[in-house]
């Protein structure tokens with residue numbers, strides 16, 4: 001990790017173009033304090049479906065690119081809708097691709113959430129992320145009630161002073177977590 005620059009990869013679990021989770025992460029990217037650079041992963045539903053038969057030398061190029069992006073990042077932030085009381089298939093598929101790879105094992109991870117609902121999905125996502133990474137933090141968490149809002153509305157809501165303060169506190173806490181993990185290696 002570069003001493004003065006934290007590189008975060010943000011992953012939305014939504015399959016929707018006008019996703020509230022993706023729009024929220026986009027605002028985080030724009031509002032990130034100095035010293036934090038955020039990239040947003042392309043939509044997870046574009047990835048091939050996982051099979052143990054297509055690992056190793058048969059790994060699809062999109063998955064190699066995903067693994068490289070995760071490897072180059074200092075930490076991951078996930079934000080996801082709940083689909084049928086669970087993690088959306090596209091996001092679970094992405095995590096399945098990571099489970100036997102070194103890129104994820106000790107990667108710092110936190111969750112942000114764009115809805116007042118979806119707690120079954122959150123419980124499951126916490127269990128899954130704690131399983132794939134020893135450095136997942138369930139304490140570092142932020143949540144906004146943005147369900148059914150447009151990206152423009154989300155941008156306005158999150159720029160209100162009390163919300164931008166929550167975002168800054170979340171990103172700063174995550175940065176401190178990433179630095180602490182990096183220093184302990």
Ligand SMILES: Cc1cc2nc3c(=O)[nH]c(=O)nc-3n(C[C@H](O)[C@H](O)[C@H](O)COP(=O)(O)O)c2cc1C
Nearest residue numbers: 014016019020021081082083084085115117118147
């Ligand atoms: C297929 C499908 C299943 C859903 N199932 C649930 C659910 O079980 N519980 C819930 O609270 N919302 C459910 N929703 C609503 C979404 O979680 C909610 O609209 C969310 O804010 C969408 O996030 P997005 O804007 O990032 O796509 C479902 C939506 C879809 C499309």
